[in-house]
Amino acid sequence: MAYERELSVAKKAASLASRLCQKVQKALLQSDVQSKSDKSPVTVADYGTQALISFVLQREIPSDSFSLVAEEDSGDLRKEDSKEILKRITELVNATLSTDGTYNLSLSEDDVLAAIDSGKSKGGPHGRHWVLDPIDGTKGFLRGDQYAIALALLDEGKVVLGVLACPNLPSRPIGEPEKHSLQNSVGCLFSASIGGGSVLQLLDGSSPTKVHVSTTENPAEASFFESYEAAHSMHGLSSSIAKKLGVQAPPVRIDSQAKYGALARGDGAIYLRFPHQGYREKIWDHAAGYIVVAEAGGVVSDASGNPLDFSRGRYLDLDTGIIVTNQKLMPLLLNAVREALKEQSQSASTL
Numbered sequence: 001m002a003y004e005r006e007l008s009v010a011k012k013a014a015s016l017a018s019r020l021c022q023k024v025q026k027a028l029l030q031s032d033v034q035s036k037s038d039k040s041p042v043t044v045a046d047y048g049t050q051a052l053i054s055f056v057l058q059r060e061i062p063s064d065s066f067s068l069v070a071e072e073d074s075g076d077l078r079k080e081d082s083k084e085i086l087k088r089i090t091e092l093v094n095a096t097l098s099t100d101g102t103y104n105l106s107l108s109e110d111d112v113l114a115a116i117d118s119g120k121s122k123g124g125p126h127g128r129h130w131v132l133d134p135i136d137g138t139k140g141f142l143r144g145d146q147y148a149i150a151l152a153l154l155d156e157g158k159v160v161l162g163v164l165a166c167p168n169l170p171s172r173p174i175g176e177p178e179k180h181s182l183q184n185s186v187g188c189l190f191s192a193s194i195g196g197g198s199v200l201q202l203l204d205g206s207s208p209t210k211v212h213v214s215t216t217e218n219p220a221e222a223s224f225f226e227s228y229e230a231a232h233s234m235h236g237l238s239s240s241i242a243k244k245l246g247v248q249a250p251p252v253r254i255d256s257q258a259k260y261g262a263l264a265r266g267d268g269a270i271y272l273r274f275p276h277q278g279y280r281e282k283i284w285d286h287a288a289g290y291i292v293v294a295e296a297g298g299v300v301s302d303a304s305g306n307p308l309d310f311s312r313g314r315y316l317d318l319d320t321g322i323i324v325t326n327q328k329l330m331p332l333l334l335n336a337v338r339e340a341l342k343e344q345s346q347s348a349s350t351l
């Protein structure tokens with residue numbers, strides 16, 4: 001299998017990071033949460049995960065040219081009033097590394113800052129770049145809802161592997177009621193490598209099984225996912241697209257790339273994402289989810305039907321929105337999107 005060693009290290013790193021995040025989410029302190037310059041939240045778990053995964057990748061896959069494109073940086077942690085928070089992050093990283101049993105070492109605060117800052121790479125079309133969202137859906141994490149640790153590898157501008165750890169995602173399909181205790185496990189790890197299919201295992205270590213997107217051809221049977229946060233995606237626009245398609249079910253709103261994982265195993269058939277004007281999508285918000293869905297037989301494109309281009313640096317410069325579904329439904333979905341966007345721009349121009 002292509003990228004076998006890289007995939008196994010990525011799964012190990014994301015599983016370890018899940019332990020760190022679960023520990024923080026169980027006992028979240030007010031002081032664990034900070035606000036970034038764009039007013040979005042960041043927690044000790046976002047920083048801790050980024051440091052941990054960066055460290056594990058560099059240690060386990062030695063390379064002359066390690067490159068990581070990741071969401072967080074250490075700027076705020078280097079400020080005078082962040083001493084306590086940096087200490088807490090360092091303790092969390094060391095405590096998590098020690099649970100693995102193979103690392104007989106302890107990182108210093110400077111090591112943690114350096115590991116976080118190795119995520120400043122610009123990415124691009126040449127060479128290999130790891131792409132990391134240490135916690136995707138930080139708002140969901142803070143609410144006690146869904147979030148994902150999302151790690152992917154780009155090789156010559158293409159996503160070649162991805163791992164999505166979703167510590168709060170139930171093993172049973174989203175939206176299906178709990179039936180008996182065997183179906184109650186929570187914590188999913190999706191992984192995919194190019195040409196190798198998409199695999200789901202439980203974070204507690206169950207045996208891996210291949211997953212496939214829903215094969216429904218009938219929109220009336222399909223349900224659709226969208227962002228939980230109305231500020232992240234236009235819920236009115238997706239509702240008008242769903243209506244045009246004939247989708248009967250109400251939207252399923254979940255945070256983070258857990259949406260891509262749930263779609264890859266067929267919980268729903270469509271994912272609609274339409275950020276408000278001016279928002280620029282980042283590659284770490286989609287790279288891992290993209291390959292998990294693509295290898296499960298799904299299609300991910302921008303709102304005009306163009307494939308996503310991960311080779312242009314830290315941003316995905318794309319047209320209007322992102323849509324995901326199976327191959328059969330994509331032409332119908334594209335038509336509905338085109339019509340809904342036309343109506344939206346007509347009603348904006350008559351205002």
Ligand SMILES: Nc1ncnc2c1ncn2[C@@H]1O[C@H](COP(=O)(O)OS(=O)(=O)O)[C@@H](OP(=O)(O)O)[C@H]1O
Pocket residue numbers: 040071133135136137138139140226227228229230231232233254255256257275276279282285
């Ligand atoms: N204004 C705006 N528009 C669109 N998207 C935004 C916006 N602001 C943030 N983000 C990004 O959304 C990431 C969270 O993913 P989702 O939007 O799928 O989840 S959620 O349901 O909204 O929580 C979230 O990822 P994290 O920052 O990693 O949590 C952001 O990268």
Ligand SMILES: [Mg+2]
Pocket residue numbers: 133135136137284285
């Ligand atoms: Mg994100």
Ligand SMILES: [Mg+2]
Pocket residue numbers: 046071133134135136137138
């Ligand atoms: Mg994040």
Ligand SMILES: [Mg+2]
Pocket residue numbers: 040041071138
């Ligand atoms: Mg963020």
